[in-house]
Amino acid sequence: MTTPEKPKVSRRLFAASGASAAAWVLTACGPRRLHEVPRDRLRVAIREMERKYSQQAGKEVKVSDAGALPGVEFAYALDISRCIGCRRCVYACVEENNQSRNPQLHWIKVLSMEKEKGVDFSHADPYYHPATVPEEGHFYVPVACQQCKNPPCTKVCPTGATWTEPDGIVVIDYDWCIGCRYCMAACPYGARHFNWAEPVLPADAVNTDTHYLGNRPRPKGVVEKCTFCIQRTRAGKYPACVDVCPAGARKFGNLLDKDSEIRYIIEHKRVLVLKEELNTVPRFFYFYAT
Amino acid sequence: MRLTTLAALGLAAAALGPAADPPSAAPAPHKRTEERLEVPPPPFTEGLFPCTTCHEGMPVNRTRRVLKDMHDDIVLKHDEEHRWCLDCHDATNRDRLHLASGAPVSFEESYLLCGQCHGEKLRDWRAGVHGRRTGSWNGPKRYLLCAHCHNPHQPRFRALAPKPAPLPPSRAAR
Numbered sequence: 168m169t170t171p172e173k174p175k176v177s178r179r180l181f182a183a184s185g186a187s188a189a190a191w192v193l194t195a196c197g198p199r200r201l202h203e204v205p206r207d208r209l210r211v212a213i214r215e216m217e218r219k220y221s222q223q224a225g226k227e228v229k230v231s232d233a234g235a236l237p238g239v240e241f242a243y244a245l246d247i248s249r250c251i252g253c254r255r256c257v258y259a260c261v262e263e264n265n266q267s268r269n270p271q272l273h274w275i276k277v278l279s280m281e282k283e284k285g286v287d288f289s290h291a292d293p294y295y296h297p298a299t300v301p302e303e304g305h306f307y308v309p310v311a312c313q314q315c316k317n318p319p320c321t322k323v324c325p326t327g328a329t330w331t332e333p334d335g336i337v338v339i340d341y342d343w344c345i346g347c348r349y350c351m352a353a354c355p356y357g358a359r360h361f362n363w364a365e366p367v368l369p370a371d372a373v374n375t376d377t378h379y380l381g382n383r384p385r386p387k388g389v390v391e392k393c394t395f396c397i398q399r400t401r402a403g404k405y406p407a408c409v410d411v412c413p414a415g416a417r418k419f420g421n422l423l424d425k426d427s428e429i430r431y432i433i434e435h436k437r438v439l440v441l442k443e444e445l446n447t448v449p450r451f452f453y454f455y456a457t
Numbered sequence: 458m459r460l461t462t463l464a465a466l467g468l469a470a471a472a473l474g475p476a477a478d479p480p481s482a483a484p485a486p487h488k489r490t491e492e493r494l495e496v497p498p499p500p501f502t503e504g505l506f507p508c509t510t511c512h513e514g515m516p517v518n519r520t521r522r523v524l525k526d527m528h529d530d531i532v533l534k535h536d537e538e539h540r541w542c543l544d545c546h547d548a549t550n551r552d553r554l555h556l557a558s559g560a561p562v563s564f565e566e567s568y569l570l571c572g573q574c575h576g577e578k579l580r581d582w583r584a585g586v587h588g589r590r591t592g593s594w595n596g597p598k599r600y601l602l603c604a605h606c607h608n609p610h611q612p613r614f615r616a617l618a619p620k621p622a623p624l625p626p627s628r629a630a631r
Contacts, residue, residue, distance in 0.1 A: 236595075239595075246586075251614065251616075251617060252619060253617045253618075253619050253620065254619050254620035254621075254622075255620060257620060257623075258620050271623065271624050273623050276623065293622070293623060294622045294623065294625060295619070295622065296619065296621070296622045297619070298618065299616035299617060299618055299619075300616060300617060300618075300619045301616065400594065403593045403594065403595050403596050404592075404593055404594070405590075405591060405592065405593070405594050409590075409591075410591050412589060413589065413606070413617065414589070414606075414614065415587065415588040415589035415590065415601075415606070418585070418586060418590075419594055420594050421594065421595065424595075427594075428584065428585040428586055428590075431584045431585070431586055432586055435586075436586075456581060456586060456587060
């Protein structure tokens with residue numbers, strides 16, 4: 168007869184449990200990404216932001232923490248046959264989203280392409296400047312964040328500072344971004360932009376209607392990009408670029424609403440996405456109405 | 458008399474009653490396109506409307522001709538080979554337009570007139586796909602009339618001066 172041995176804690180088990188306990192303590196007690204913190208702590212953080220931005224701008228800046236609306240997945244459609252390349256959207260976006268004026272930072276890039284060559288990025292020109300647009304023999308493809316369903320940018324972020332919200336908007340937590348720019352390398356559309364220098368935003372130009380995941384003023388050394396105007400669209404408004412487009416080429420809506428404009432376009436028009444072969448599955452569609 | 462009206466109303470309500478229940482199988486497609494659309498007032502030239510202020514009592518001259526005394530600033534570049542003023546503007550009621558059928562149309566509903574030829578554009582416009590639409594993606598929307606963006610006499614979309622090109626990336630000074 169053998170007496171049962173008293174179970175011993177092996178060295179390996181001890182080390183592993185010790186490490187996991189330490190990890191638990193660190194994750195539970197350490198700083199969290201803003202979308203993970205409890206609502207009341209987020210409110211405190213947001214009040215702190217409001218105080219700071221209001222002081223900088225010399226007027227009251229509001230920071231919204233509006234969450235995704237249930238049953239909503241945003242999508243965008245742009246009519247290539249209507250866009251005249253006037254760049255009104257570029258500057259409406261800059262003003263709405265508090266982009267740096269110096270150094271200049273644009274979330275929307277309008278590419279001029281030749282009709283003979285079709286949608287061809289190797290011959291695209293973003294610096295066109297004729298007296299009037301549209302130019303003979305040219306068409307225009309504005310490019311901003313495509314809000315991919317399979318986003319390469321969020322996968323490479325080492326700190327988890329960028330992710331997809333439930334309504335499909337890919338957002339950035341500027342407090343967690345360490346400025347490594349891996350996401351910029353991963354994005355096939357050149358839609359992410361880096362603040363190489365301290366952004367200059369004149370106080371009178373500040374848009375005071377902001378969102379903590381969107382257009383709140385950014386510091387130097389973080390990446391930023393289009394958020395479908397999260398501060399507007401979560402409040403039911405159209406993005407600023409849709410509102411300003413004089414040609415009515417920009418369309419926006421809820422992909423899950425069968426009566427929305429966006430569904431009408433997808434069901435009735437010739438639709439394409441950029442760089443489809445990369446399987447990024449954009450929520451930004453280009454179409455030809457005619 | 459009143460009783461019969463009430464009875465008729467009651468019958469109508471009874472007839473509508475079961476139909477009002479939402480049928481789960483086949484919802485009506487694009488129901489909202491049938492609503493009357495909210496549009497801003499038409500873009501009249503300052504001081505010209507109502508047209509009857511001048512045209513009231515004027516004899517109607519239906520002969521196709523080049524206008525010399527008034528409206529000579531209007532250049533028609535819209536299938537001008539085949540049409541002129543009175544194909545769209547009504548000669549009997551100057552404050553209205555008319556369809557090809559002769560049915561009068563107000564300037565507020567001029568999209569019906571345009572849609573006679575440009576039917577696919579009208580269909581897209583009703584769906585919110587052709588033309589500029591502002592307001593709320595999940596609430597009230599504001600449409601524009603065709604004439605707000607296209608001059609009906611020269612409908613080609615006017616060329617615009619583009620906003621400044623982005624600055625090319627610059628190398629930091631060494």
